[in-house]
Amino acid sequence: MTVPADQPLFAFAGHRLLARGPAAGVVAAVKTATDAGETVLTFDAASGRVVDLDLRGDVAAVLARLTPAPEAEKRGPGRPKLGVTAREVTLLPRHWDWLSAQPGGASVALRKLVEAALREAEGPDRARRAKDATYRFMTAIGGDLPGYEEATRMLFAGDWTVFDAATEAWPEGVRETAREMAAGAWRNGAG
Numbered sequence: 001m002t003v004p005a006d007q008p009l010f011a012f013a014g015h016r017l018l019a020r021g022p023a024a025g026v027v028a029a030v031k032t033a034t035d036a037g038e039t040v041l042t043f044d045a046a047s048g049r050v051v052d053l054d055l056r057g058d059v060a061a062v063l064a065r066l067t068p069a070p071e072a073e074k075r076g077p078g079r080p081k082l083g084v085t086a087r088e089v090t091l092l093p094r095h096w097d098w099l100s101a102q103p104g105g106a107s108v109a110l111r112k113l114v115e116a117a118l119r120e121a122e123g124p125d126r127a128r129r130a131k132d133a134t135y136r137f138m139t140a141i142g143g144d145l146p147g148y149e150e151a152t153r154m155l156f157a158g159d160w161t162v163f164d165a166a167t168e169a170w171p172e173g174v175r176e177t178a179r180e181m182a183a184g185a186w187r188n189g190a191g
Helices: 023-035 059-064 092-102 103-141 148-157 159-166 171-189
Strands: 009-015 016-022 040-044
Touching: 009 023, 009 171, 016 023, 016 171, 023 040, 023 059, 040 103, 092 103, 103 148, 103 171, 148 159, 148 171, 159 171
Parallel strands: none
Antiparallel strands: 009 016, 009 040
């Protein structure tokens, strides 16, 4: 799997937090630990998925296999050459009539509707992604830890106080990472 050099990762040797930060900084610690015989799990910080790093060769070779950080695209609104993608939209005639009567026409009205829907769904979507990522992480690293089942139930129930209590006995790195990942679910008030 190719990993961007700036992708946020965290790595665990057993239940011990080994490293966290951009991939370029984490892979050296992972390589050193695996060369010393430790079993290491590396996670994508955003999704909670296990990341499979190609650790063949020395640290320089491993770093060379990371993909460079993508440059920010300098695109904005406007015609296709400026970043707009034309796609087909199928609507009923009454929808087209309403859109064409809007200030700025159909395109402006559709963009405003989509932006409003994105803003409205942002909190619940972020909460769902946080819960899913936390669950993936907890399952991969902490399925055998005391209180795991209760923590999982409380994660999806949205009860952060019981979640924190259920994870209290976990090793510090695992506990703090799980709590940090789950924080997005609590902040949005979505249970």
